[in-house]
Amino acid sequence: DQQVKQNSPSLSVQEGRISILNCDYTNSMFDYFLWYKKYPAEGPTFLISISSIKDKNEDGRFTVFLNKSAKHLSLHIVPSQPGDSAVYFCAASGGIIQGAQKLVFGQGTRLTINP
Amino acid sequence: DTAVSQTPKYLVTQMGNDKSIKCEQNLGHDTMYWYKQDSKKFLKIMFSYNNKELIINETVPNRFSPKSPDKAHLNLHINSLELGDSAVYFCASSQGPTDTQYFGPGTRLTVL
Numbered sequence: 001d002q003q004v005k006q007n008s009p010s011l012s013v014q015e016g017r018i019s020i021l022n023c024d025y026t027n028s029m030f031d032y033f034l035w036y037k038k039y040p041a042e043g044p045t046f047l048i049s050i051s052s053i054k055d056k057n058e059d060g061r062f063t064v065f066l067n068k069s070a071k072h073l074s075l076h077i078v079p080s081q082p083g084d085s086a087v088y089f090c091a092a093s094g095g096i097i098q099g100a101q102k103l104v105f106g107q108g109t110r111l112t113i114n115p
Numbered sequence: 116d117t118a119v120s121q122t123p124k125y126l127v128t129q130m131g132n133d134k135s136i137k138c139e140q141n142l143g144h145d146t147m148y149w150y151k152q153d154s155k156k157f158l159k160i161m162f163s164y165n166n167k168e169l170i171i172n173e174t175v176p177n178r179f180s181p182k183s184p185d186k187a188h189l190n191l192h193i194n195s196l197e198l199g200d201s202a203v204y205f206c207a208s209s210q211g212p213t214d215t216q217y218f219g220p221g222t223r224l225t226v227l
Binding site for chain 2: 044
């Protein structure tokens with residue numbers, strides 16, 4: 001029962017173009033969403049987040065869009081740079097449970113930026 | 116300075132053995148976590164401690180036992196290792212239970 005899914009295991013984009021990574025979720029109780037970036041042999045690092053009260057959040061080259069009715073979010077990277085090549089994980093949280101925020105992760109999308 | 120560190124980085128062992136993975140954070144955070152990344156690449160929460168108190172305990176076999184000697188450390192002990200325990204285990208920490216989580220580099224456990 002995977003509540004967060006990233007259906008594209010990999011994505012290849014030319015440098016300078018836009019990268020769009022997608023994520024779908026099934027649990028309507030999720031109210032906070034995050035994207036993490038992971039380089040080989042390193043742990044995931046936080047990239048950007050969005051609350052369910054918003055439909056867009058922007059941070060520099062990174063923008064996350066949330067479509068609650070479709071239970072879908074996407075991460076846009078523009079312009080894409082070679083250093084963006086990494087695995088991107090989508091994660092969701094359904095609020096505070098037992099005093100903690102439990103994150104549910106997708107399986108990741110490997111983004112490759114080609115020169 | 117590594118913020119969240121894990122030892123060892125790689126661990127290869129035989130079925131039935133008992134092993135431990137150590138995690139330390141120097142961020143002064145109060146909350147620590149253990150995640151398992153399985154063969155399908157999903158990262159799944161196993162445990163979370165806040166101020167040395169267990170706050171999340173997912174449905175994992177009781178062969179897995181976390182131990183938090185102090186706020187900066189959360190170790191994972193695994194008894195009677197099985198083939199299915201082979202995975203990458205990530206430790207993470209956050210200032211509080213609802214704050215951004217910072218991950219360690221992971222420990223790749225291979226059970227033969």
